[in-house]
Amino acid sequence: MTGLFEQGLIAILALFFFAPGPAPDCEAGYQKLKDEYQKLRDGGGLALADGRRLQAEFRAFADQNPSCSRADDALYMAGMIGGRAFRQGGDRSDLERSIAAFKLLAANYPESNLADDALYHSGEIQLVLGDREKARAAFGAAMMVPGGDMAAKAREQLDRLADAAPPAVSPAPAAGGTASVTPVAPAPKPGATVASAAGPPPKVVARFLGIRYWSNKEYTRVVIDLDREVPYDQPHLLKPDPALGTPPRLYVDFRGAEVSPAISAATPEPGCYALPIGDGLL
Known part of the structure; x- marks a missing residue:
């Protein structure tokens, strides 16, 4: 009996010492990126190179921590920073990366309170890129998110798209x-x-x-x-x-x-x- 007890105790101690501990606090990783972003933004403006770097780092954080409670926030930040980079540098690829981040947020985290915001901003970017059909689809999807607060704005955008439909013959007024x-x-x-x-x-x-x-x-x-x-x-x-x-x-x-x-x-x-x-x- 003593031998069996000792073996059982050793097994329990082994499980205690060698069992994997809790996952690293992903909140700290996200907050570190967010603090850097705010520091650069508030310290004289976010340079284009820093913005693109942070966009990539927020996206990488979300990809590496898909179950983190901040993964949707990281994707949202990646999307928003891309819009800022486009305004600075005029490179369409910044907007394309933003759309990719917003789409991933809406697809993987449909319960997030940012899902409808991501879809709405995707529609805005599609308008900048000139794709009215994709913009219309994004605004329509934003309206369908349960409990979202972007439905009214998305409806306004859809109404504008309907009113601004190309005429049959003459170009639309400037x-x-x-x-x-x-x-x-x-x-x-x-x-x-x-x-x-x-x-x-x-x-x-x-x-x-x-x-x-x-x-x-x-x-x-x-x-x-x-x-x-x-x-x-x-x-x-x-x-x-x-x-x-x-x-x-x-x-x-x-x-x-x-x-x-x-x-x-x-x-x-x-x-x-x-x-x-x-x-x-x-």
């Missing part, structure tokens, strides 16, 4: 009441110039403010925003040039228009504006 370029009927022959009713335009009559676009599976619509109406030459298509490695290109020449200073400052090539649509059509 934001802020500025005029978009509209074809003049009857259309002249290719290469001809569309004349202004007021006669020849002055040297500069309009400023190019930017480009908006939206797509579905069948078409892409592009709206060119200027600060006023301007004469333009008929669009003409250039064939692809294998020697130069260029795809088919559509040219529209605006007479008497110039690129706005804000666009010029943000564009490497003088007088140019790059808009990567990448929807398979343009």
